[in-house]
Amino acid sequence: MPRSQTTKKPTRIQREKTRAILEAALDVFSDFGFRGSTIDMIAARAGLSKPNILYYFDNKEAIHKTLLAELLQTWLDPLHQIDEAGDPIEEICGYVAQKLKMAREFPRESKLFANEILQGAPHILPEIQGELKELTSLKAKVVKSWIKAGKLADIDPYHLFFSIWATTQHYADFDIQVRSVLGDGSDPFETAGPFLDKMYRTMLRP
Amino acid sequence: MPRSQTTKKPTRIQREKTRAILEAALDVFSDFGFRGSTIDMIAARAGLSKPNILYYFDNKEAIHKTLLAELLQTWLDPLHQIDEAGDPIEEICGYVAQKLKMAREFPRESKLFANEILQGAPHILPEIQGELKELTSLKAKVVKSWIKAGKLADIDPYHLFFSIWATTQHYADFDIQVRSVLGDGSDPFETAGPFLDKMYRTMLRP
DNA sequence: ATATTTTTTGACTATATGGTCAAGTATTGT
DNA sequence: ACAATACTTGACCATATAGTCAAAAAATAT
Structure with missing residues (x-):
């Protein structure tokens, strides 16, 4: 009886193999999208x-x-960490840095997500309209309170978040374009960090 | 003898049908990606x-x-239009506005491009490494000269372009996410325009 | 050691899909 | 009107791919 139909505690083999499969599938799905990936490709990659x-x-x-x-x-975790009690500019720049770090360390995850959203989120629309929407609206309120307190420039919190998502994930999702334009040699993330930090500090200063 | 193998001047029917096919294909490819699209889908859409x-x-x-x-x-056209002789901030904000307008008016094209780049640009890598790279590097020089002349804040021109591409195309490519988070009713592009304009003016001011 | 359970796979089916082709239909030029 | 050319398509083939299954192999429990 396959693991997927059992409620029992998984065996060692089950844990290891499911991990290996998910790892291989992440490779394949992030490179070729859902429709472009085959079970055979995943199988080959997982051995x-x-x-x-x-x-x-x-x-x-x-x-x-x-x-x-x-x-x-x-994906949602760094957003959770934005703390109303912290310094507004540091909190947001910290969030930017965190998102950029994730784009650097988990580019496959970023691409998988981008592929999914790009095609109209066929598999996670409910979560986008639920969890993501709720959390974003919650944190938008925090940003608004900071603005009202005069601690931040008066900008639209939602578009602020959109711009952060766009600019940071761009380095993972459009990786090939970024590297092509920069030419090989330098690490895009190395220079993107300071650039984004400066950009957001400038625009957020009240 | 099919059009694709002829050198003769195309007939009226050829012009009309190829247009209809490309139009239908843009619909399909931008929604499902290359591998996720079938000729049958394109055929059905084109009638x-x-x-x-x-x-x-x-x-x-x-x-x-x-x-x-x-x-x-x-895609490259608006970048071409950046004019060294114009006012730096107006030129760049004009570019941003133009890119946002394109994301709004041609979301299918934006998604098609995003799909292609996301999967490693299998079909247009040469053009990315050629035309796009050259033009970007040319315009980056323009931005550098503006900075040297003290007309712009000292920022990395390449990352400036990346951020513009990312933020503007985000509204087309991640459309479903943007609309989900904002909730229905408002037009994201309406509010994105002023936001981005303000953002770039602030960060570019020397 | 033996029985039981879990894991693995070769061989298979059904379907989807890219692409072909010969024969038919419509259009155009004279 | 008629021939030449351009266009269209039903029927078809080859291949790729998701998913099945029964039987073998390996692991585990007793």
């Missing part, structure tokens, strides 16, 4: 046979769903 | 049969390539 993959996951979509669910939490 | 599509284009990839080639020119 398993196709039926073996399907022993651990009901189908291709189940693998994808699992990845997206994990991903969303990682 | 033609599959063999008829393949009478005008050699294969699926040829349709995609044609779209990308047209697209790249549209």
Whole structure:
């Protein structure tokens, strides 16, 4: 009986293999998108046979769903950490730095997410309209209170967040373009960090 | 003899049908990506049969390539228009406004491009490393000269361009996310315009 | 050691999809 | 009107791919 239909505690093999499959699937999905990826590709990358993959996951979509669910939490985490009690500019620049760090360290996750949203979020629209929307609106209120207190320039909190998401994830999602334009040699993230920090400090100063 | 193999001047029907096919293909490719799109989908959207599509284009990839080639020119055009002789801040804010307008009016083109880059630019890497790289480097020099002349704040021209591309195209590419977070009703582009204008004016002021 | 359970896979099916082709239909030029 | 050319398509093929299954192999429990 496959793991996916059991409620028992998973065995060591189950833990290891599901991990290996998800790891391989992240590679493949982030590079080719959902439709462009095949179970065979994932199997090859994981060093398993196709039926073996399907022993651990009901189908291709189940693998994808699992990845997206994990991903969303990682994606939302830095936003959670914005603290109303902290210094406004430091909090937001810290958030920018955190998002950029994530784009650097987890580019596959960023691309997987971008692929999903780009195609109209067919698998995670509910979460986008739920969790993400709620959390963003919560933190937008925090930004608004900072503005009202005169601690930040008067800018639209939502568009502020959009611009942060766009600029930071750009370095992961459009990686090939960024590197092509810069030419090889330098690490885009190295120079992007100071640039974004300066940019947001300038625009946020009241 | 199909159009794709002829050098003669195209007939009226050829012009009309190829247009209809490209129009339908843009719809489909921008929504589902290259691998996620089928010739049948394009045929259905264009109101033609599959063999008829393949009478005008050699294969699926040829349709995609044609779209990308047209697209790249549209994409590069606003960058071309940046004029060294103009007022630096107005030139750059004009560029931002132009890019945002394009994201609004041609979201399908933006998504097609995003899909392509996201998957590693398999079909237009040469153009990215050629035309785009050259033009960007040319305009980066212009920005540098403006900075040297004390007319702009001292920022990295490349990252400036990246941030402009990211923030403007975000509204087309991540459209579903933007609308989900804002909730329905307001037009994201309406409020994004003033936000971005203010943002770039603030950060560019010397 | 043996029984039980879990894991693995070769061989398979069904379907989707890119692409072909020969024969038919419409359009155009004279 | 008629021939030449351009256009269209139903039927088809080859391949790729998601997913199944029964039987073998490996791991685990007793």
